[in-house]
Amino acid sequence: MENYKPIVDKILNEVKKAVSGKDTEIRKIFTAIAAGGNILLDDIPGVGKTTIALAFSKALGLDVNRVYLTPDVLPTDITGFTMYNKQTDSFEYKEGIVMCNLLLADEINRTSSKTQSALLQAMEEKRVSVDGRTYDIPSPFTVLATQNPVGSIGTSRLPESQLDRFLIRLSIGYPDAESEMDILRERKTSNPLDEVNQIADKSLLIEIQNAVKEIFVEDKIYKKIVSLSDKTRKSPYIRIGISPRGSLSVLHMSMARALCEGRDFVTPDDIKEVFVDTCSHRIVSSSEALAEEMTAQDILKDILKGERL
DSSP states (O other), rough: OOOOHHHHHEEEEEEHHTSSHHHHHHHHHHHHHHTTTEEEEOTTSSSSSSHHHHHHHHHHHHHEEEEEEOOOHHHHHHHHHEEETTTTTTEEEEEOSSSSSEEOOOOTSSOOHHHHHHHHHHHHHHHEEEETEEEEEOSEEEEEEEEOOOOTOOOOOOOOHTTTSEEEEEOOOOOOOHHHHHHHHTTTTGGGGOOOOOOOOOOHHHHHHHHHTTOOOOOOHHHHHHHHHHHHHHHHTEEEOOOOOHHHHHHHHHHHHHHTTSSSSOOOOHHHHHHHHHTTTEEEOOOHHEEEEHHHHHHHHHHHHHHHH
8 A cells, every 4th residue: 555644744744834833733634634524623713723724725736615604604605506597598506615625614603503504414415405406516525614612692503413523623722932933923024825835636635535445444443442432421421422423433533544644554542642533522521520620522531541552
């Protein structure tokens, strides 16, 4: 099997030109893209979410669209609609914003439930249905959605069943002092995005995504993932544990991480590295966890500590 680590490292190095001090988060985002999944960035405005998306679109040669999901965004804005053309005496399909390779969906929790559902359905099925006709979304296709955890006025929280559609949930967080100084220097007179070069193209990304599916997984890896999921279902700190879909997501992220590290097989360390980010949005904490002020990440880290990997 071909070693994709050199090309992956080149892609990540280009993205890092535009975003300082977030190497770990950048690698995790690409791992999710390589796994063919969608990413939820749960963070405050201004920490670089849009810059990361645009940097990836340039480095990977992807068509990118962006939408700010205000309450007045309609489902047809997402999926597209048909319009009557008097000149041709026929109805024509007008593409929605999902017709791209990388969609940056800002503030997904601020739009209506119907619009959320239209986007999440498109994410899951990779196609849209408009007036009885089905249209395929271009391949590859990834959604990078953001939501602001601070302030709930005018928001419509995603239910757990819809959060489950995202492969991982990340928080970019504030940069450290040195990285923030780098940002100030770099953006004083120019935009670092202008320095990002295209390293790959759509066909190469599809090749990488297909290669992920060929990563070897031995039975002990399956057992580790099932054991971790089972512990979330039995933990007194978790009211709703990891579903089989969540277990699959851990598997797919582990396979993608193996490929990004230049291996053709999954190791226990791959599971350990992806487990929390892949599962933190898939569990519902119990009253005991809330009383002890334990976050989903805290609970999952404790489960990892109790599992020999």
